[in-house]
Amino acid sequence: MTRWLGVALLPCDDDLRSALRVQNEVRGPDGLRPALSVDGNLPHVTVFQGPFVDSLDPRQELDRISASVDLPPSVRLRFAGIVYQATGWVFLSLERPPLLEKLQQATLAILDPLLDREAFDSSKDTSAFTDSEQASYARYGYRYTGDAYAPHITLGRAEDEVAREIVRSAPDRTSVPQTWTFDRLSFYTMGEQGAHSETLALWHLDPS
Template sequence: MTRWLGVALLPSAEHTRTAIQLQKDVGGEHRLQPPLSPEGNLPHLTVFQGPFVDALDPVRELVTIGASVSLPSELHLTSTGIVYQPTGWLFMSVERPLLLDKLQEAVLGVLDPYLDRSAFDTAKDTSRFTESERASFTRYGYRYTGDAYAPHITLGRTGEEAALELVRTAPERTSVPVHWTFDRLSFYVMGEHGAHAEKLVERPLDLT
């Protein structure tokens, strides 16, 4: 049986609360979906997600990932603002330091053998993907790897016109914190729109 799972960086408790409030402030009456909450869909920065075979052991592989790359106890990232992503997505984008690239490379190296490529959505409309995003999707079943990696916290999704308007007017309704702290790695079950619906296991960034 195919399991749809992901690996993510989780923000600190303070910034988890901040992200939940940011979704509400940015979305306003549109109520971006799915709603973020500390008990349900956690705010997160996806490193990779996709379909996996049953042989994957999240507990074991998260330890392997942590041992594959040297991480600090806290990862401090700078927000680059609220951005629109086709179709209908609102992201809080963050900088992409070399360490994030190394982390994703480590995750892909560990998890690639467990990918269920037969479950890739080959019928998906990728016409609005960039060339790098299409290449990533073809190889890994996920839009944002390698050159196409775009670190972000997903604030949610709404109608196309509404999303464009919300991004344009976001500065009028909220002020996005510049500095964000992430302190854990999580292996999670994907929910609606790839949400962090269920935490399977989490570990501190610095596993030593």
């Protein structure tokens, strides 16, 4: 049986609440799906997600990932804008420092043998993807790896024109912290639109 799972950085409590506020302020009357919450779909920055074999042990693999990269007690990322991503996505975009690239590379190296490649959707329309995103999807079943890696907090998805209008109006609807702090690494179950719907294993960057 295929398991749809992901690895992500989770924001500190203050920034978790900031993400919920920003989504609520920008979503407008038509809304963005799914709604973020403190006890359901957690705001997060995906390192990698996709289909995995049933035998994967989230706790074991998260321990391997955390041991393979020298992470600081917290990861601080600069805000890069609220952006539209085809098709219909609204992202709170963040910078991509070398540390995140190393974390993703280590994660891919560890999890690659556990991917269920038979579950990749070969019929998926990738015409809106960039060349690097298409290459990423073909190799890993995930759009954002390597050159295509785009750290972000997903604010949600809507009809395409609704999403574009949300992005256009976002500066008038909300204020966004210029720096975001992440203090945990999570292995999670993917929910609606790839949401962080259930935490399977958690690793605190600061062991104290």
